[in-house]
Amino acid sequence: xxxxxxxxxxxxxxxxxxxxxxxxxxxxxxxxxxxxxxxxxxxxxxxxxxxxxxxxxxxxxxxxxxxxxxxxxxxxxxxxxxxxxxxxxxxxxxxxxxxxxxxxxxxxxxxxxxxxxxxxxxxxxxxxxxxxxxxxxxxxxxxxxxxxxxxxxxxxxxxxxxxxxxxxxxxxxxxxxxxxxxxxxxxxxxxxxxxxxx
Numbered sequence: 001x002x003x004x005x006x007x008x009x010x011x012x013x014x015x016x017x018x019x020x021x022x023x024x025x026x027x028x029x030x031x032x033x034x035x036x037x038x039x040x041x042x043x044x045x046x047x048x049x050x051x052x053x054x055x056x057x058x059x060x061x062x063x064x065x066x067x068x069x070x071x072x073x074x075x076x077x078x079x080x081x082x083x084x085x086x087x088x089x090x091x092x093x094x095x096x097x098x099x100x101x102x103x104x105x106x107x108x109x110x111x112x113x114x115x116x117x118x119x120x121x122x123x124x125x126x127x128x129x130x131x132x133x134x135x136x137x138x139x140x141x142x143x144x145x146x147x148x149x150x151x152x153x154x155x156x157x158x159x160x161x162x163x164x165x166x167x168x169x170x171x172x173x174x175x176x177x178x179x180x181x182x183x184x185x186x187x188x189x190x191x192x193x194x195x196x197x198x
Protein backbone atom coordinates (compact mmCIF):
# COMPACT_ATOMS: atom_id res chain seq x y z
CA UNK A 1 0.00 0.00 0.00
CA UNK A 2 1.45 3.32 -1.07
CA UNK A 3 0.35 6.49 0.73
CA UNK A 4 0.53 9.96 -0.82
CA UNK A 5 0.68 12.80 1.71
CA UNK A 6 -0.21 16.18 0.18
CA UNK A 7 0.82 19.37 2.00
CA UNK A 8 -0.04 22.90 0.84
CA UNK A 9 2.91 24.94 2.09
CA UNK A 10 2.88 28.54 3.28
CA UNK A 11 5.08 27.90 6.34
CA UNK A 12 8.32 26.37 5.05
CA UNK A 13 10.01 26.57 8.45
CA UNK A 14 7.78 23.73 9.61
CA UNK A 15 8.78 21.26 6.90
CA UNK A 16 11.66 19.54 8.69
CA UNK A 17 9.57 19.04 11.83
CA UNK A 18 6.69 17.61 9.80
CA UNK A 19 9.08 15.34 7.92
CA UNK A 20 10.43 14.00 11.21
CA UNK A 21 6.87 13.04 12.16
CA UNK A 22 6.40 11.22 8.86
CA UNK A 23 9.58 9.24 9.51
CA UNK A 24 8.14 8.05 12.82
CA UNK A 25 5.78 5.82 10.88
CA UNK A 26 7.48 2.44 10.51
CA UNK A 27 7.76 0.20 7.43
CA UNK A 28 5.84 2.52 5.16
CA UNK A 29 5.63 3.19 1.45
CA UNK A 30 4.98 6.93 1.39
CA UNK A 31 5.55 9.89 -0.91
CA UNK A 32 5.31 13.44 0.44
CA UNK A 33 4.09 16.05 -2.02
CA UNK A 34 4.69 19.68 -1.02
CA UNK A 35 2.95 22.35 -3.09
CA UNK A 36 4.08 25.96 -2.62
CA UNK A 37 3.84 29.32 -4.38
CA UNK A 38 6.67 31.27 -2.75
CA UNK A 39 10.02 32.01 -4.35
CA UNK A 40 12.06 31.48 -1.23
CA UNK A 41 10.99 28.03 -0.05
CA UNK A 42 13.91 26.30 1.63
CA UNK A 43 14.74 23.47 -0.75
CA UNK A 44 17.23 22.12 1.77
CA UNK A 45 14.33 19.93 2.92
CA UNK A 46 15.39 17.65 0.07
CA UNK A 47 18.67 17.01 1.87
CA UNK A 48 16.76 15.33 4.69
CA UNK A 49 15.22 12.66 2.49
CA UNK A 50 15.53 9.20 4.00
CA UNK A 51 12.87 6.52 3.68
CA UNK A 52 10.25 8.93 2.35
CA UNK A 53 10.82 10.71 -0.97
CA UNK A 54 9.86 14.38 -1.13
CA UNK A 55 8.37 15.96 -4.24
CA UNK A 56 8.31 19.76 -4.47
CA UNK A 57 5.88 21.45 -6.84
CA UNK A 58 5.81 25.19 -7.37
CA UNK A 59 2.40 26.60 -8.11
CA UNK A 60 1.86 29.80 -10.05
CA UNK A 61 1.11 32.75 -7.80
CA UNK A 62 -2.41 34.11 -7.70
CA UNK A 63 -4.39 30.92 -8.36
CA UNK A 64 -5.27 30.23 -4.74
CA UNK A 65 -3.76 28.52 -1.74
CA UNK A 66 -4.93 25.57 0.34
CA UNK A 67 -7.55 23.86 -1.78
CA UNK A 68 -5.96 24.72 -5.10
CA UNK A 69 -2.61 23.47 -3.85
CA UNK A 70 -4.22 20.20 -2.73
CA UNK A 71 -5.65 19.86 -6.24
CA UNK A 72 -2.20 20.16 -7.79
CA UNK A 73 -1.05 17.45 -5.39
CA UNK A 74 -3.96 15.25 -6.49
CA UNK A 75 -2.86 15.67 -10.10
CA UNK A 76 0.64 14.35 -9.45
CA UNK A 77 0.25 11.84 -6.59
CA UNK A 78 0.81 8.14 -7.28
CA UNK A 79 -0.34 6.48 -4.04
CA UNK A 80 -3.09 3.94 -3.44
CA UNK A 81 -4.34 6.21 -0.65
CA UNK A 82 -4.27 10.00 -0.39
CA UNK A 83 -3.94 11.96 2.84
CA UNK A 84 -4.10 15.74 3.26
CA UNK A 85 -1.72 17.18 5.85
CA UNK A 86 -1.66 20.92 6.50
CA UNK A 87 1.67 22.58 7.21
CA UNK A 88 0.83 23.29 10.85
CA UNK A 89 0.16 19.64 11.76
CA UNK A 90 2.16 16.47 12.35
CA UNK A 91 1.11 13.00 11.26
CA UNK A 92 0.27 10.52 13.98
CA UNK A 93 2.91 7.76 14.13
CA UNK A 94 0.16 5.14 13.64
CA UNK A 95 -1.41 6.84 10.62
CA UNK A 96 -0.08 4.38 8.03
CA UNK A 97 -1.11 1.33 10.08
CA UNK A 98 -4.56 2.76 10.70
CA UNK A 99 -5.17 3.35 7.02
CA UNK A 100 -3.90 -0.15 6.30
CA UNK A 101 -6.23 -1.62 8.94
CA UNK A 102 -9.41 0.20 7.95
CA UNK A 103 -8.95 0.90 4.27
CA UNK A 104 -9.06 -2.58 2.78
CA UNK A 105 -12.53 -2.21 1.28
CA UNK A 106 -11.55 0.88 -0.74
CA UNK A 107 -13.97 3.20 1.05
CA UNK A 108 -13.41 6.85 1.87
CA UNK A 109 -12.14 6.99 5.46
CA UNK A 110 -13.22 9.63 7.98
CA UNK A 111 -11.39 9.41 11.28
CA UNK A 112 -13.77 10.70 13.95
CA UNK A 113 -11.29 11.52 16.68
CA UNK A 114 -13.83 13.13 19.01
CA UNK A 115 -15.87 10.11 20.09
CA UNK A 116 -18.30 7.35 19.25
CA UNK A 117 -21.50 9.37 19.45
CA UNK A 118 -23.20 8.91 16.10
CA UNK A 119 -25.01 12.23 16.50
CA UNK A 120 -21.63 13.96 16.19
CA UNK A 121 -21.18 12.53 12.74
CA UNK A 122 -22.37 14.36 9.66
CA UNK A 123 -25.72 12.66 9.26
CA UNK A 124 -26.49 12.65 5.54
CA UNK A 125 -23.67 15.18 5.15
CA UNK A 126 -26.10 18.10 5.26
CA UNK A 127 -24.96 20.33 8.13
CA UNK A 128 -22.37 23.04 7.51
CA UNK A 129 -22.38 23.85 11.22
CA UNK A 130 -20.66 20.59 12.11
CA UNK A 131 -17.73 21.48 9.90
CA UNK A 132 -17.44 25.03 11.15
CA UNK A 133 -17.18 23.91 14.78
CA UNK A 134 -14.51 21.40 13.86
CA UNK A 135 -16.14 17.99 13.63
CA UNK A 136 -14.25 17.12 10.48
CA UNK A 137 -10.89 18.63 9.64
CA UNK A 138 -8.71 18.23 6.58
CA UNK A 139 -6.38 15.81 8.37
CA UNK A 140 -9.22 13.36 9.14
CA UNK A 141 -9.95 12.57 5.49
CA UNK A 142 -8.26 9.66 3.67
CA UNK A 143 -9.22 8.96 0.07
CA UNK A 144 -8.59 5.90 -2.13
CA UNK A 145 -6.91 6.69 -5.44
CA UNK A 146 -10.08 5.87 -7.39
CA UNK A 147 -11.43 9.25 -6.23
CA UNK A 148 -8.35 11.37 -6.93
CA UNK A 149 -10.13 13.07 -9.84
CA UNK A 150 -12.52 14.76 -7.39
CA UNK A 151 -11.15 18.21 -6.59
CA UNK A 152 -11.30 20.63 -3.70
CA UNK A 153 -13.31 23.81 -4.17
CA UNK A 154 -11.98 27.22 -3.23
CA UNK A 155 -15.18 29.19 -2.89
CA UNK A 156 -15.93 29.19 0.85
CA UNK A 157 -13.39 29.69 3.57
CA UNK A 158 -13.54 27.39 6.62
CA UNK A 159 -15.92 24.88 5.01
CA UNK A 160 -13.58 23.55 2.35
CA UNK A 161 -13.72 20.10 3.93
CA UNK A 162 -17.51 20.07 3.74
CA UNK A 163 -17.58 21.01 0.06
CA UNK A 164 -14.90 18.44 -0.77
CA UNK A 165 -16.69 15.68 1.14
CA UNK A 166 -20.00 16.56 -0.50
CA UNK A 167 -18.35 16.10 -3.88
CA UNK A 168 -16.89 12.77 -2.77
CA UNK A 169 -20.23 11.55 -1.38
CA UNK A 170 -22.16 12.57 -4.48
CA UNK A 171 -19.91 10.33 -6.55
CA UNK A 172 -19.18 7.49 -4.13
CA UNK A 173 -22.44 7.33 -2.14
CA UNK A 174 -22.69 7.36 1.65
CA UNK A 175 -22.41 3.58 1.76
CA UNK A 176 -18.82 3.97 0.58
CA UNK A 177 -17.77 6.14 3.52
CA UNK A 178 -16.30 4.44 6.58
CA UNK A 179 -16.27 6.27 9.93
CA UNK A 180 -13.43 5.24 12.20
CA UNK A 181 -14.15 6.40 15.74
CA UNK A 182 -11.78 7.51 18.49
CA UNK A 183 -8.61 7.37 16.43
CA UNK A 184 -6.30 10.25 15.66
CA UNK A 185 -4.56 10.68 12.32
CA UNK A 186 -2.71 13.92 13.04
CA UNK A 187 -1.62 16.20 15.85
CA UNK A 188 -2.17 19.94 16.08
CA UNK A 189 1.24 20.16 17.62
CA UNK A 190 2.99 23.13 16.06
CA UNK A 191 2.37 26.27 18.08
CA UNK A 192 0.88 29.26 16.33
CA UNK A 193 3.69 31.66 17.12
CA UNK A 194 6.19 29.25 15.57
CA UNK A 195 4.37 29.05 12.26
CA UNK A 196 5.13 32.32 10.52
CA UNK A 197 7.64 32.00 7.72
CA UNK A 198 10.49 34.48 8.11
